[in-house]
Amino acid sequence: MDPSDASRDHLRTLLLGMEQVWLEAECARYEFFLDVIRQSPLDVAIISLDADPQKAMQLIAQLAAEAPDLALLAVSGKNDGQAILQALRCGAREFLTAPVQLEEMLTALQRLGRNRSNGEYTSGTNGTPKESLVVAVIGSRGGVGCTSIAVNLGATLAQHPGRSVALVDLDLALGDADVALDLVADHTLADIALNIDRLDMTFLRRSLAKHATGLSLLPHPIQMEDAGLIREEHLQRVIGLLRASYTHLILDLSKSFSATDVTALRMADIILLVAQLELSSLRNVVRMLLALGAEEALAERIHVVLNRVDSEADISLRKAEETIGKRVYWQLPNDPKLLIEARNQGVPLVALAPRSKIQQSFVGLAHALNGTEDPVSKEPKSGWGKIFSRSR
Numbered sequence: 001m002d003p004s005d006a007s008r009d010h011l012r013t014l015l016l017g018m019e020q021v022w023l024e025a026e027c028a029r030y031e032f033f034l035d036v037i038r039q040s041p042l043d044v045a046i047i048s049l050d051a052d053p054q055k056a057m058q059l060i061a062q063l064a065a066e067a068p069d070l071a072l073l074a075v076s077g078k079n080d081g082q083a084i085l086q087a088l089r090c091g092a093r094e095f096l097t098a099p100v101q102l103e104e105m106l107t108a109l110q111r112l113g114r115n116r117s118n119g120e121y122t123s124g125t126n127g128t129p130k131e132s133l134v135v136a137v138i139g140s141r142g143g144v145g146c147t148s149i150a151v152n153l154g155a156t157l158a159q160h161p162g163r164s165v166a167l168v169d170l171d172l173a174l175g176d177a178d179v180a181l182d183l184v185a186d187h188t189l190a191d192i193a194l195n196i197d198r199l200d201m202t203f204l205r206r207s208l209a210k211h212a213t214g215l216s217l218l219p220h221p222i223q224m225e226d227a228g229l230i231r232e233e234h235l236q237r238v239i240g241l242l243r244a245s246y247t248h249l250i251l252d253l254s255k256s257f258s259a260t261d262v263t264a265l266r267m268a269d270i271i272l273l274v275a276q277l278e279l280s281s282l283r284n285v286v287r288m289l290l291a292l293g294a295e296e297a298l299a300e301r302i303h304v305v306l307n308r309v310d311s312e313a314d315i316s317l318r319k320a321e322e323t324i325g326k327r328v329y330w331q332l333p334n335d336p337k338l339l340i341e342a343r344n345q346g347v348p349l350v351a352l353a354p355r356s357k358i359q360q361s362f363v364g365l366a367h368a369l370n371g372t373e374d375p376v377s378k379e380p381k382s383g384w385g386k387i388f389s390r391s392r
């Protein structure tokens with residue numbers, strides 16, 4: 001509901017670009033809007049205040065009384081605190097500043113549609129995620145297992161029919177998530193960076209390649225020199241948009257601590273810091289915990305994951321935890337034969353060896369991240385968290 005043609009056009013373009021939205025009706029006169037909602041069963045009504053704030057407030061109050069289940073979203077470009085307060089008091093559930101940005105609209109609609117009943121991250125009935133989880137995977141040195149973890153965790157999470165999972169390869173120069181999934185994508189992060197001004201959900205969704213496991217992949221640029229095209233603000237938009245339309249977002253980071261890596265870390269809900277039970281990796285975990293820990297918000301999101309646990313040369317878990325001064329969140333067993341086969345074939349473990357110990361460990365990790373199991377506060381009975389550790 002917006003009497004101004006210009007701002008109504010803007011809202012229309014925005015809404016038509018969103019896959020999960022059906023635009024049922026448009027209205028240019030406050031007086032006619034009640035008739036519109038009587039004729040159409042709506043979930044959300046967007047009401048612009050600026051053409052006539054008094055009439056708009058009156059309409060919001062009437063709608064709130066007449067259709068209490070209808071979620072009302074007020075929009076104004078005037079940044080007037082009193083008007084915002086009044087709109088909310090009249091019954092609006094959300095307020096957005098005009099001109100409305102796509103991410104803001106998506107997040108507002110997500111909040112309106114949110115109905116978390118069991119704490120799981122799943123899609124709502126209309127395909128909109130009720131809540132999304134962004135997991136960044138970062139390594140304590142090269143070859144520690146980040147891509148293997150990102151790909152296999154992603155494919156495992158994607159097994160649940162209620163979830164939509166996307167993996168973004170942020171190892172911009174040397175990433176190989178596309179190899180691990182044997183996917184050739186039509187688009188990469190470079191195309192998105194080049195088209196950032198006309199980026200909408202349809203374009204973004206089309207840019208992701210879908211794997212048979214259900215996992216979607218946004219690959220790193222094909223040309224190495226194109227890695228430089230991707231700037232922090234591009235990534236902020238991409239992560240913002242993807243988190244509004246996928247239930248789980250996995251970010252496979254580079255080992256260079258670049259500006260894009262730091263942006264991704266800041267936008268993640270959970271940071272999996274991957275290590276192995278050997279000196280150089282553990283020493284870097286200490287250094288990284290110090291560096292990242294300087295930002296309080298980041299420190300509490302970091303979870304240390306030990307990969308390839310079981311080799312004879314391993315430092316003991318107790319000693320590792322003493323060294324890094326933090327409990328280990330998860331342990332994944334060493335299985336070089338299976339991992340090499342998976343990488344060479346480009347098939348995730350969930351398809352290649354669903355009953356293997358390592359895949360079962362990924363299932364456990366997926367549960368833990370979804371909040372259905374907490375390996376730190378709960379001592380695992382025969383759990384994957386402990387079963388693979390060795391003490392010397």
Ligand SMILES: Nc1ncnc2c1ncn2[C@@H]1O[C@H](COP(=O)(O)OP(=O)(O)OP(=O)(O)O)[C@@H](O)[C@H]1O
Nearest residue numbers: 142143144145146147148308333334335336339340
């Ligand atoms: N749990 C494991 N057991 C045995 N081998 C593993 C395991 N995890 C990873 N590997 C092997 O270790 C090698 C490096 O793994 P991966 O590419 O996942 O690491 P990375 O941290 O992403 O490396 P890079 O620094 O190149 O990005 C691969 O050959 C992979 O097969």
Ligand SMILES: [Mg+2]
Nearest residue numbers: 146147171176
């Ligand atoms: Mg990698």
